[in-house]
Structure formats: C-alpha cells, structure tokens
Amino acid sequence: MKKKIVIIGGGIGGLSAGIYALKAGYDAEIYEKNAVAGGECMGWNRKGHHIDNCIHWLTGTDEKTSLWQVWNTVGAIDKDTKYADTEKFYSTIYNGVEAILWNDLDKTEKELIAISPEDEAEIKKFIEYTRYAESCTIPAEKPMDMMGVKDYINMGKSMANMPKVMKEYGKINLREFAARFKSPVLRKLMMDYLPADYTAYSFLVSYGTMTSGNGNIPLGGSLAMTNRIVKKFKDMGGKLYTKAPVKSVIIENGTAKGIELESGDKVFGDEIISAVDADFLFKKLLGKEYMTDEWKKAFADRKAYPVTSGFQTAYSINDDFSGQDTIFFDCDPIKIGNKSYDRIYIKNYGYDKSFAPEGKAVLQTCISQTDDDYAFWKSLDKETYKKTKEELEEKIRAAVIKQFPELDGKMELLDVWTPMTYVRYCNAYHGAYMSFVTTVGTKQLRVKGTFKNVSNFYMAGQWIMSPGGLPIAVISGKFAIQRILKKEKRSIDI
Ligand SMILES: Cc1cc2nc3c(=O)[nH]c(=O)nc-3n(C[C@H](O)[C@H](O)[C@H](O)COP(=O)(O)OP(=O)(O)OC[C@H]3O[C@@H](n4cnc5c(N)ncnc54)[C@H](O)[C@@H]3O)c2cc1C
Known part of the structure; x- marks a missing residue:
C-alpha cells in the first residue's frame, strides 16, 4: 500500500509538497482552512475587477535556473507562459524629480547620472554590483544540508560574483546604503522598495533578478497561477480538502500520526507536513515545547527579526x-x-x-x-x-x-x-507577507523543518528560510518530500 502524506495548509508550500509527494509515488491529502487554496498567493474580485494581491515579481522565470524547473514541475509556469510587459522595476518621485530603476541597467545608469552627476561613482558601483548580483539564484535541486562537495563547487561557480556583493553590501542596511548618495531623490530611490533595516545586498539581488530576466509577472496574476498548481495536484490524483481547518497535530509517543480538524474529525497518515505560518504552528497546532531556541529567539526579538x-x-x-x-x-x-x-x-x-x-x-x-x-x-x-x-x-x-x-x-x-x-x-x-526580514548582523533563519522530539513530522512553507517569499515556499514543499525519501533511503532526485 502507498504511504499517505497528510499536508496542513494549501498555500504554495503545501501544494508543492503535495505535488512532489505524488511524484514520489505517495498518496497526498491537503487540508486547507479557506474555501480556496493559495494562501497568500491570492487575488479576489470586486465590482467586476480583479485585485491581484501577491506577485510583484516571481523569481525563477529564467528557464536555465533550477527554480524554473520546480515552478514548471508544480504547473505554475511553462515555456509558453506570457509575462507582463513591464520595463521598470519601479520609480521614485521626490521634490518633483523622478528617478527610475529600469530593467535595462545601462539606461538606469545613464539616467541616474544625469539626475545627479556628483553621485556618478556611487551609481556606477551600484550598477556594477547589481550586475554581479544577477548571478544570485536560489538553489532548488535539494536542501543545502543534503548537498555534496560537487554541488557546493557548482553553486560557487554559478554564483562566483556574489561574494563581492556580500562583501560590499552585506554589512550595511539600506539606510546606510542610501546615505552614500548625495542626491535626495536617489536616497529615496534606494530606500523606497524594501524596509530600511533590510541588508543592502537583498535590494541589489531583487533588482538583479529583474534585470537578468529571472523575475517576471505571469499574466493572469497570482490566483491564476495558484489555480494552475491546484489543477496539477488534482490531475495527479491529489486530494484537496477546503474549508477544513486543522486544530492540532496528533502525536503519540513522539511520532506524528495525523491531524485533528476543528470539526473534531481525525485524519491519520504515515507522514505529516505542516505548511502553515510558523508562529501558528508552534502556538496552536503543535505546542511551544517543540519550538527550538532558534525560533524562540527570532520571535522574541522584533527588532532583529521584524516582519x-x-x-x-x-x-x-x-x-x-x-x-x-x-x-x-x-x-x-x-x-x-x-x-x-x-x-x-x-x-x-x-x-x-x-x-x-x-x-x-x-x-x-x-x-x-x-x-x-x-x-x-x-x-x-x-x-x-x-x-x-x-x-x-x-x-x-x-x-x-x-x-x-x-x-x-x-x-x-x-x-x-x-x-x-x-x-x-x-x-x-x-x-506578515513573507518571513523574517534579513537585518544586518542577524543570523538568517534557516531550518531543516524536522524535529528532534517528534518523528514523521516536517515543516514546509516560506518560514523555513528567511526572507521567505514564493520561491522559498515552492522549494520547501519539494525539500520536505526529499527528506522523507532520504529517510527511506530512496533517491532524492525528483
Ligand atoms: C501583498 C503580498 C505581496 C507579495 N508579493 C510577493 C512577490 O512579489 N514575490 C514573492 O516571491 N512573494 C510575494 N509575497 C509572499 C508570498 O505570497 C508568500 O511567500 C507565499 O505565498 C507563502 O506561501 P506559504 O505556502 O509558505 O504560506 P501561506 O500562503 O500562508 O499558506 C499557508 C496556508 O495554510 C492555510 N492555513 C492556515 N491555518 C490553517 C489551519 N489551521 N488549517 C488548515 N489550513 C490552514 C492558510 O489558509 C494558507 O492557505 C507576497 C505576499 C503578499 C501578502
């Protein structure tokens, strides 16, 4: 008989876990509290209009990346996906002057220097390092702790320029980065998009994702993308139960056995994956006794780990x-x-x-x-x-x-x-839209999503790796299944 994987939460993390579970030959059931799946990757209709509430950019739209493979596997995008025809990352207006971050870096450089010739050196440096940051991709083949020497060498090669970016922009926040510019509008430009406490390198990576063509907006928006993933899950034989809020995880003698729904019904499975918000998981579904010091520290320190x-x-x-x-x-x-x-x-x-x-x-x-x-x-x-x-x-x-x-x-x-x-x-x-913000001097939260005091239980969803977002959510589902495969001594190549 096939093993049954029970998944709590039908956001992108849970749906991804479901699809990869089916791909690995397991049965998969997802329990989602809302009437529709998707979680934060959502949109809704009002007065004949559609409000798209998530994708400002989807990282992983470059077909050469391993993340594209994951998006493709879950049915989110394929080679024929049409993207929004946008030329700009965004623009900033201050004191009547408009400064624009174009997807074309040469154009940005030229225009920013025209706005503020006295910032030429800093602008050129920003552009040069954004080009370096273009090489930053999210490793999506397997969890980092399962990577071997060869994987690390390949990752190092493909992101050869990232250490330069980290060295120059990894130890300052955006407020400090912006202060390097003399022009008031350029200062605003550098600080407008992300919170001022974010490390400056995250901003260069975000912009680099756009300029490299690895960040795009699929037409139809967030809900349409979610629906494509749901369809794939169902077509593969997965069972999605909506309006099915989960009350707790059933644990017997240190082993996760199933879940209890708010309705009182119990569902048993061989492996249980949580793909809900981390705080909700610990406070409500699992219990604070399962929270490691790492989590306790992050949730307690709202300055170092803001959302x-x-x-x-x-x-x-x-x-x-x-x-x-x-x-x-x-x-x-x-x-x-x-x-x-x-x-x-x-x-x-x-x-x-x-x-x-x-x-x-x-x-x-x-x-x-x-x-x-x-x-x-x-x-x-x-x-x-x-x-x-x-x-x-x-x-x-x-x-x-x-x-x-x-x-x-x-x-x-x-x-x-x-x-x-x-x-x-x-x-x-x-x-929170995403997980903890990466602030300067703070250790980025990254967990395996397994627990010492409970077996057969895994954590997926954007919280397993800050700063979260759609890419982390989608790879987290795959990674949870790879951990199950590894436990069974099966190949993790799925
Ligand atoms: C306004 C906005 C803009 C964003 N823009 C971007 C962007 O441009 N690019 C990007 O990469 N990311 C963006 N994000 C972040 C992205 O939406 C999230 O990172 C991602 O959707 C998180 O997926 P998840 O599966 O980890 O969590 P969630 O989406 O939170 O999914 C968890 C699911 O669990 C369900 N659930 C909760 N409690 C229970 C329960 N008790 N029982 C059963 N089910 C339960 C929830 O209803 C939900 O469906 C944005 C988010 C927002 C809100």
Whole structure:
C-alpha cells in the first residue's frame, strides 16, 4: 500500500509538497482552512475587477535556473507562459524629480547620472554590483544540508560574483546604503522598495533578478497561477480538502500520526507536513515545547527579526492613466497608530487586461506596515477598525490625487485591507507577507523543518528560510518530500 502524506495548509508550500509527494509515488491529502487554496498567493474580485494581491515579481522565470524547473514541475509556469510587459522595476518621485530603476541597467545608469552627476561613482558601483548580483539564484535541486562537495563547487561557480556583493553590501542596511548618495531623490530611490533595516545586498539581488530576466509577472496574476498548481495536484490524483481547518497535530509517543480538524474529525497518515505560518504552528497546532531556541529567539526579538505587511487600498481607474507600473512618492503625513508615514506607493495593474473591464484598470496603493503597526490594528474594536480604515482610505485617495491630479473624481474604491486581513485569512504572524526580514548582523533563519522530539513530522512553507517569499515556499514543499525519501533511503532526485 502507498504511504499517505497528510499536508496542513494549501498555500504554495503545501501544494508543492503535495505535488512532489505524488511524484514520489505517495498518496497526498491537503487540508486547507479557506474555501480556496493559495494562501497568500491570492487575488479576489470586486465590482467586476480583479485585485491581484501577491506577485510583484516571481523569481525563477529564467528557464536555465533550477527554480524554473520546480515552478514548471508544480504547473505554475511553462515555456509558453506570457509575462507582463513591464520595463521598470519601479520609480521614485521626490521634490518633483523622478528617478527610475529600469530593467535595462545601462539606461538606469545613464539616467541616474544625469539626475545627479556628483553621485556618478556611487551609481556606477551600484550598477556594477547589481550586475554581479544577477548571478544570485536560489538553489532548488535539494536542501543545502543534503548537498555534496560537487554541488557546493557548482553553486560557487554559478554564483562566483556574489561574494563581492556580500562583501560590499552585506554589512550595511539600506539606510546606510542610501546615505552614500548625495542626491535626495536617489536616497529615496534606494530606500523606497524594501524596509530600511533590510541588508543592502537583498535590494541589489531583487533588482538583479529583474534585470537578468529571472523575475517576471505571469499574466493572469497570482490566483491564476495558484489555480494552475491546484489543477496539477488534482490531475495527479491529489486530494484537496477546503474549508477544513486543522486544530492540532496528533502525536503519540513522539511520532506524528495525523491531524485533528476543528470539526473534531481525525485524519491519520504515515507522514505529516505542516505548511502553515510558523508562529501558528508552534502556538496552536503543535505546542511551544517543540519550538527550538532558534525560533524562540527570532520571535522574541522584533527588532532583529521584524516582519512586514501593508495597509492597502484598490481602485478602479480609467486605463489611460499615464502613471505606469510602481511609483513611490511623498504624501502629507498619514498617521497610523502612533506612527506617521510620509511615503506611499501606487501600483498600476493596467499591464494585465484581464483584471478590469475594457477601458478600466486597477490601481493599488500600499503603506508598509511592521510589527508595531500590527499591534495597533489588533488593539482596535470592530467599529474603530472599520472607521480607521475609512478615514485612512480618504487620506490616501487625497494623497494620490495631490500627486496625480488627473485622477480627481476618477477613482472608484474597490477594497481596503490591513495586516489583520492576512491574520484572518492565512493565520499569518503579525500579518506578515513573507518571513523574517534579513537585518544586518542577524543570523538568517534557516531550518531543516524536522524535529528532534517528534518523528514523521516536517515543516514546509516560506518560514523555513528567511526572507521567505514564493520561491522559498515552492522549494520547501519539494525539500520536505526529499527528506522523507532520504529517510527511506530512496533517491532524492525528483
Ligand atoms: C501583498 C503580498 C505581496 C507579495 N508579493 C510577493 C512577490 O512579489 N514575490 C514573492 O516571491 N512573494 C510575494 N509575497 C509572499 C508570498 O505570497 C508568500 O511567500 C507565499 O505565498 C507563502 O506561501 P506559504 O505556502 O509558505 O504560506 P501561506 O500562503 O500562508 O499558506 C499557508 C496556508 O495554510 C492555510 N492555513 C492556515 N491555518 C490553517 C489551519 N489551521 N488549517 C488548515 N489550513 C490552514 C492558510 O489558509 C494558507 O492557505 C507576497 C505576499 C503578499 C501578502
């Protein structure tokens, strides 16, 4: 009889585990609390429009990478996938000057030097090191602890330029990196996209992913991609149970035996994989006694291991809006809790015609939020929460119109959501989009996802490796299955 793998959570990590389990010849069942699978890789419809809430860029769209193979195996993308025709990473407006990070590095270099000739040396260095960072890919063949000498040599060769990037930008955060530029708009440009405490190298790697062509947005968006993965899982014979929230993991004598659902039903399996948020796993499903010191330390230290989320709004606008792609700009101070924000960004989804009726486009805004903001949102009662959202939305709309007067009277509200939305929908720790932010001087959290005090139990999902994100989620599912195969002394080449 085939072994049965029971998977908790139908996000990208859980779906990937399911597909790789089937590929390895096991039976696979996924239990997902929501009505649809996908977790944070999600989109939803409002007033005839589609709000795409995840993929700003999908790393692993270069067919030469091992990550592409994984995305292809789970049915997310293939050689015929069409991507958004975007030329820019994003742009920043400050004091009336616009600076753009184009996907074409030569163009970026030329334009940034024209904006600030006195920063020429720093700009050239930034461009040179972004080119080096293009070589950074996510090893997706097998978990690093299963890699042999040959694998390390190959990885070293393919990422030969990364040590230079780490040496130059691995020990400073984005605030310090931005301070190297004299031009105020360039300083903003370097700090707008990621939280200021992020290590500078992560920013170069992100930009390098775009410029190398290894980061793209599949047309149809996040939900369409999720649905392709779900279809693949089902077509392969996998069973997906939705509206099936899991209450706990059944452990007997140090061995995971199954799961108990909130309904009281019990499901037994040979191997159990959790692909839910790490905090939720330890606090609710498994118990804090299974938390290693590494996890305890990270969750206790909100400064060294912050997480990020967002306060977001979405509008229907006319598709003749000239503001393209993602633009950051100043706004009059907007207070959220006891913090004040003076930067905001809009993202124009006009690149995907399937998201809006003809002649229309979806415009989203976001103010980045972190742990403190989550505490504020959580403290609100239902009425105040609703009122706060409404008041903030008005201020945000006013800020957008101040920057782009042509949108006055032309923004129809579609939706407003907060960090609490991700808590409610995905049980996400503090509403986190990804896992812990990589800050300077902090050891990046990376776990095998196995436990000393419980056998037949594995952890998948983006939390196994900071900073998380879709690539980590998808490889984590594969890695969990490879650990099972290794335990059975079978080949891990799947
Ligand atoms: C606004 C936004 C933008 C993003 N942009 C990008 C981007 O551009 N690029 C990128 O790489 N990443 C991006 N991400 C991150 C990406 O979405 C996540 O890294 C990824 O989807 C996480 O997948 P996961 O499977 O690890 O976790 P999740 O998606 O959280 O999946 C966990 C699943 O478990 C389910 N679950 C929770 N509790 C239970 C329970 N008790 N019982 C059963 N099921 C349960 C949840 O409902 C969920 O479906 C973004 C995220 C957000 C929110």
